[in-house]
Amino acid sequence: MAPIRHNHSDGDPVLDAVRDCVLAVGVRRTTLTDVARRAGVSRMTLYRRWPDVRSLVGDLMTREWIDVATRAMPEPQPDGHTRTLIVDGLVAGVEGFRAHPLFRKIIDVDPELLLPYVLDRRGASQEALLELLGDALEQGHADGSVRIAPTRRQARSVLLVVQSFTLSLRTMTDEDDPELTSTAFLDELRTLLERTLTP
Numbered sequence: 001m002a003p004i005r006h007n008h009s010d011g012d013p014v015l016d017a018v019r020d021c022v023l024a025v026g027v028r029r030t031t032l033t034d035v036a037r038r039a040g041v042s043r044m045t046l047y048r049r050w051p052d053v054r055s056l057v058g059d060l061m062t063r064e065w066i067d068v069a070t071r072a073m074p075e076p077q078p079d080g081h082t083r084t085l086i087v088d089g090l091v092a093g094v095e096g097f098r099a100h101p102l103f104r105k106i107i108d109v110d111p112e113l114l115l116p117y118v119l120d121r122r123g124a125s126q127e128a129l130l131e132l133l134g135d136a137l138e139q140g141h142a143d144g145s146v147r148i149a150p151t152r153r154q155a156r157s158v159l160l161v162v163q164s165f166t167l168s169l170r171t172m173t174d175e176d177d178p179e180l181t182s183t184a185f186l187d188e189l190r191t192l193l194e195r196t197l198t199p
Helices: 012-024 032-039 043-049 053-072 082-099 101-110 114-120 123-144 151-171 182-195
Strands: none
Touching: 012 032, 012 053, 012 101, 043 182, 053 082, 053 101, 053 123, 053 151, 082 114, 082 123, 082 151, 114 123, 114 182, 151 182
16 A cells, blocks of 8 residues: 555644534534634734634535545555555545544534535635645656646646535435445546546
């Protein structure tokens, strides 16, 4: 198995506290007072950094999503198999996001929080993933394992595919049908990525 870069959560007690609150009651029922109490800080301390719960949750999502993405993307290897590592990392990333407790809670309870990052703008975690992906694609261009294309466009196109599987996979699966299980779709994602990245 390829080595994985680990970027553990930064241990910020406020972000840890809001994570606990959101997992317990969802975003809409989380208050700055709850977060301050759980983090052991004053509300004024929170207001200096975050004007409201949504901005605090935005920073939490950025921390958590970058952690998932960074863990999933393998370190480039000198053996010329970068494409395989990219594909493995992206499929692992989809699995990691779909299994992440915070992601699952938001999808189930507060899905509208994710809409701006799907419809209107890129978030910090998407930018970080594009940077990771771009670096890996350039390594694949250099070692001949990845189809040559403008790196930024290629990275964004791949991310669009991966996002759709991450956010919408459960709308397409039927775990009672062996041809339509989550595992079957992740195999299909692997095929799509391999074919689009193969020279």
